[in-house]
Amino acid sequence: MKHNAIDVNGLRKSFGKQTVLNGIDLKVAKGSIMALLGPNGAGKTTLINILSTLSEPDEGYARIEGYDVLADRDAVRRSISLTGQFAAVDEVLTGQENIIMMCRLSGLSASEARLRTAELLHRFQLEGAASKRVKTYSGGMRRRLDLAVSLVISRPVLFLDEPTTGLDTISRRSLWETILQLKQQGMTILLTTQYLEEADQLADEIAVLNHGRIVASGSAETLKARVGGEVIELRNPMDDVIRSIPTSGSVQDVRNTLNEIAQSCPPGTRFSIRKPSMDDVFLALTTDDHKEASLA
Numbered sequence: 001m002k003h004n005a006i007d008v009n010g011l012r013k014s015f016g017k018q019t020v021l022n023g024i025d026l027k028v029a030k031g032s033i034m035a036l037l038g039p040n041g042a043g044k045t046t047l048i049n050i051l052s053t054l055s056e057p058d059e060g061y062a063r064i065e066g067y068d069v070l071a072d073r074d075a076v077r078r079s080i081s082l083t084g085q086f087a088a089v090d091e092v093l094t095g096q097e098n099i100i101m102m103c104r105l106s107g108l109s110a111s112e113a114r115l116r117t118a119e120l121l122h123r124f125q126l127e128g129a130a131s132k133r134v135k136t137y138s139g140g141m142r143r144r145l146d147l148a149v150s151l152v153i154s155r156p157v158l159f160l161d162e163p164t165t166g167l168d169t170i171s172r173r174s175l176w177e178t179i180l181q182l183k184q185q186g187m188t189i190l191l192t193t194q195y196l197e198e199a200d201q202l203a204d205e206i207a208v209l210n211h212g213r214i215v216a217s218g219s220a221e222t223l224k225a226r227v228g229g230e231v232i233e234l235r236n237p238m239d240d241v242i243r244s245i246p247t248s249g250s251v252q253d254v255r256n257t258l259n260e261i262a263q264s265c266p267p268g269t270r271f272s273i274r275k276p277s278m279d280d281v282f283l284a285l286t287t288d289d290h291k292e293a294s295l296a
């Protein structure tokens with residue numbers, strides 16, 4: 001039977017009195033991309049740290065490729081690559097030197113290291129910058145190098161902790177393509193992100209983490225459908241959106257909503273109707289006032 005590459009059950013973690021993970025259940029199918037979406041401080045990095053054996057859970061279990069993060073720590077480490085917010089790249093060395101160094105540290109011979117480095121520089125479009133010091137790299141080049149270094153040894157599972165934070169749109173899109181190529185090669189990828197668009201574009205499944213719990217999970221489409229059928233958007237005469245109101249999309253619901261707001265709208269307010277976006281999902285699921293209603 002095809003088992004999940006990542007299987008998390010009832011995971012809890014506290015730091016002192018602060019409960020950071022409060023019973024996390026998560027399954028990631030082999031060869032898929034799961035995006036763990038959540039605001040600052042939601043517990044995303046804490047979860048990745050436990051899954052990559054850098055930190056231990058207080059309760060529950062997590063298995064990677066069938067290996068338990070506590071009982072089979074070494075086997076877990078041999079199954080994963082990790083690119084975190086603090087990647088181990090030396091800024092004084094060139095990109096090429098960094099990859100060669102990681103190859104040698106991983107036990108490759110000098111000739112194997114040269115071959116693997118050339119392959120990675122090519123795959124991550126870093127050939128032109130191979131002999132430049134990393135401190136001169138742009139943010140996008142730096143992230144591609146981080147990924148190349150973490151993939152020196154090919155492993156089945158990849159953790160990406162906020163891979164595109166701080167990148168401009170072009171670099172972000174280029175990194176997305178790279179991540180999708182890794183999935184096509186059969187890798188299972190768990191990435192954390194604060195960007196809704198990133199989760200929408202990349203992930204087969206999205207898990208929304210808030211206050212240490214997964215408050216919703218599913219495909220982007222499923223999550224959008226859960227927020228409501230259609231969103232009524234109100235605009236002022238300058239065409240700025242002044243309010244977005246989720247509705248079920250039924251004629252009655254839309255009519256009732258419009259009736260309700262008609263009294264209080266300033267003159268000249270116009271409305272349009274659109275499908276929910278990931279922003280609506282995120283707001284509905286991570287804003288406490290909306291949470292219960294949207295999950296009902």
Ligand SMILES: Nc1ncnc2c1ncn2[C@@H]1O[C@H](COP(=O)(O)OP(=O)(O)OP(=O)(O)O)[C@@H](O)[C@H]1O
Binds near residue numbers: 015020039040041046
């Ligand atoms: N080693 C630690 N000791 C004490 N508190 C910690 C530790 N690691 C994390 N925390 C706390 O746990 C909470 C969750 O942090 P975490 O880094 O997991 O969140 P995050 O979702 O990754 O946020 P961000 O998007 O800002 O990186 C935060 O309040 C943080 O201060």
